[in-house]
Amino acid sequence: MANSILEVENLVKRYGDLEAVRGVSFAVEEGEVFGLLGPNGAGKTSTVEVLEGLRIPDGGRVSVCGLDPQRDSAALKHEIGAALQSTSLPDKLRVMEALRLFASFYKRRRNPEELLKRFGLEEKRNTFYNQLSGGPSWINSEKYDIEAKEEASVADKLQKLSFEEQAKQVRLMVQALLADRFNLKVSHQTKDLPVYALVVAKSGPKLTPTEVPPPALDGASAPKKMFRGIRMMGPGQLSATNINIGLLADILSEQPELGRLVIDQTGLNGNYDWTLKWTPDQTAQMSKSADDAHATADAPPPDSSGPSIFTALEEQLGLKLEAKKGPVETLVIESIEKASEN
Numbered sequence: 001m002a003n004s005i006l007e008v009e010n011l012v013k014r015y016g017d018l019e020a021v022r023g024v025s026f027a028v029e030e031g032e033v034f035g036l037l038g039p040n041g042a043g044k045t046s047t048v049e050v051l052e053g054l055r056i057p058d059g060g061r062v063s064v065c066g067l068d069p070q071r072d073s074a075a076l077k078h079e080i081g082a083a084l085q086s087t088s089l090p091d092k093l094r095v096m097e098a099l100r101l102f103a104s105f106y107k108r109r110r111n112p113e114e115l116l117k118r119f120g121l122e123e124k125r126n127t128f129y130n131q132l133s134g135g136p137s138w139i140n141s142e143k144y145d146i147e148a149k150e151e152a153s154v155a156d157k158l159q160k161l162s163f164e165e166q167a168k169q170v171r172l173m174v175q176a177l178l179a180d181r182f183n184l185k186v187s188h189q190t191k192d193l194p195v196y197a198l199v200v201a202k203s204g205p206k207l208t209p210t211e212v213p214p215p216a217l218d219g220a221s222a223p224k225k226m227f228r229g230i231r232m233m234g235p236g237q238l239s240a241t242n243i244n245i246g247l248l249a250d251i252l253s254e255q256p257e258l259g260r261l262v263i264d265q266t267g268l269n270g271n272y273d274w275t276l277k278w279t280p281d282q283t284a285q286m287s288k289s290a291d292d293a294h295a296t297a298d299a300p301p302p303d304s305s306g307p308s309i310f311t312a313l314e315e316q317l318g319l320k321l322e323a324k325k326g327p328v329e330t331l332v333i334e335s336i337e338k339a340s341e342n
Contacts, residue, residue, distance in 0.1 A: 011057055056070060078108070187334055208273045
């Protein structure tokens with residue numbers, strides 16, 4: 001470990017009688033990406049804070065960039081950077097001002113103009129911090145109850161539309177509501193992002209085409225309207241009737257264990273009936289909101305011995321997910337304000 005950029009030998013950190021870090025040793029080479037994994041209370045944060053010079057170790061040896069975090073604290077701060085779990089800057093601080101502020105912390109610094117160009121932020125140089133695409137911090141922490149009633153004439157028109165067109169119109173209505181109540185303004189950008197392509201597996205599709213009822217014999221009776229829909233029976237349990245593959249791709253895009261857009265590239269036309277059961281990724285499920293609109297309070301727990309969503313798609317539907325990059329249309333929040341009460 002003599003030439004490593006980061007060296008930790010038998011690190012110990014205690015808080016009273018609690019030994020948070022017990023004899024941890026590792027080394028990281030220059031240019032290497034290194035992560036610490038473990039459950040809550042395993043000592044990950046304490047270890048990192050010792051490396052940053054924020055906590056005093058109770059035993060062992062630590063070296064960062066050839067410096068002792070305690071003895072060489074001032075010099076170390078010019079060599080390292082830390083991305084905190086949450087960061088708050090003044091709302092009216094502009095992008096260029098933020099770059100100049102953080103550059104001033106270091107003896108060796110990059111030209112802010114060069115960084116703007118490198119990361120494609122030249123047009124955002126004078127944008128306030130609270131107006132960047134991620135939106136202000138309160139949109140991820142504050143919750144609102146919004147009640148909206150559609151006029152009878154609008155409801156009648158929606159009923160006459162196809163399943164896909166109904167979903168599209170509802171999204172537009174929600175966007176209009178957010179624009180009215182939150183003064184939300186967005187722009188559309190197409191970005192090259194990681195996606196999953198939904199394709200037919202080598203075994204071939206295992207989907208059941210929806211049976212279309214035959215016309216009435218007398219030719220006078222109107223054909224019976226067929227039910228269409230997707231039901232979430234519980235975590236990792238989907239049941240669909242009279243649904244095309246494009247909608248299946250949309251539903252898969254919402255699953256937390258995938259974490260990216262799913263694009264239909266099966267080439268399959270028509271509508272199908274199908275059931276899909278898999279074991280949800282526990283980490284992804286824990287991060288999902290407890291009041292998920294798709295969840296049901298009396299839903300049975302998922303089978304922990306069941307297949308992953310990737311395996312289930314191939315074994316049960318004869319479809320496969322392939323990781324790739326592709327153009328994705330994204331919504332960028334240009335501005336948003338807190339809603340006032342009615």
